Amino acid sequence: xxxxxxxxxxxxxxxxxxxxxxxxxxxxxxxxxxxxxxxxxxxxxxxxxxxxxxxxxxxxxxxxxxxxxxxxxxxxxxxxxxxxxxxxxxxxxxxxxxxxxxxxxxxxxxxxxxxxxxxxxxxxxxxxxxxxxxxxxxxxxxxxxxxxxxxxxxxxxx
DNA sequence: GCCAACGTTGGC
DNA sequence: GCCAACGTTGGC
Numbered sequence: 285x286x287x288x289x290x291x292x293x294x295x296x297x298x299x300x301x302x303x304x305x306x307x308x309x310x311x312x313x314x315x316x317x318x319x320x321x322x323x324x325x326x327x328x329x330x331x332x333x334x335x336x337x338x339x340x341x342x343x344x345x346x347x348x349x350x351x352x353x354x355x356x357x358x359x360x361x362x363x364x365x366x367x368x369x370x371x372x373x374x375x376x377x378x379x380x381x382x383x384x385x386x387x388x389x390x391x392x393x394x395x396x397x398x399x400x401x402x403x404x405x406x407x408x409x410x411x412x413x414x415x416x417x418x419x420x421x422x423x424x425x426x427x428x429x430x431x432x433x434x435x436x437x438x439x440x441x442x
Numbered sequence: 443g444c445c446a447a448c449g450t451t452g453g454c
Numbered sequence: 455g456c457c458a459a460c461g462t463t464g465g466c
Contacts, residue, residue: 291464315449336464395465413447415463444466451460 287426288325289332289343289409290383291417299333299345302385307350310380310418311358312366318418325349325381330437332421332429334409335392342394343429346437351382389433397432 290310292298302308313322325331326349333345355376358366371377395409404410408419421429430438 293464341465413445413464415446415448417463446465447463449460449462451458453458454456 286324286326286329287331287421287423288321288329289334289419289421290347291334291336293337294335295337299335299385299388302333302345302347302383303388305385307382307384309354309357309382311356313356313380313417314366314368314378315415315417318416319378321418321420322380323353324420325352327352330386330426331383332426336417340394340396342392343389343398343433344392345385345389346387346430346433346435347383348386349381350384354380354382356380387435387437389435391432391434393429393432398429401428401432 297308310322313319329349331347331349332343333347335341335344355373356366356378358364359368359371359376359378360373361367366378368377398407399410402410402425404412406422407425408414408416427438
């Protein structure tokens, strides 16, 4: 099982929105490296939910991949800002996943705390100028963040 | 408001 | 195909 982090601006789609909907197709990602990460996700993988552009920005919740390898439906929708005229249902260009909400953390972990504890080398999120919206997180760091967030999914002995 | 980083666009 | 200009992301 792999571990991941996805970013969302709370004004666009917040952890509260996600908690209400329970499941969300992670659509609208149009960056090729992020797409590679989405394509590598497998059902059951755990995903940190990060609020970007928030005050302060930070990790706010936990999700699980409920369906892998889904064609992003917005690529076929002419009314969507993510419409891709080159994409067809037979040959989709953008693949994503469905995420299931597991938890809104008892305490959010602000990026400043992540910077205190982890290095930019080990956590892509912290790298200068980082704009990637979907990224892998090392298993040990993932566990540390769950503990810092007071997550009920934190497993002692991880 | 500033700056870093990166993607896209368009002139040549 | 090159590269400057511009737009966007996102932290501070």
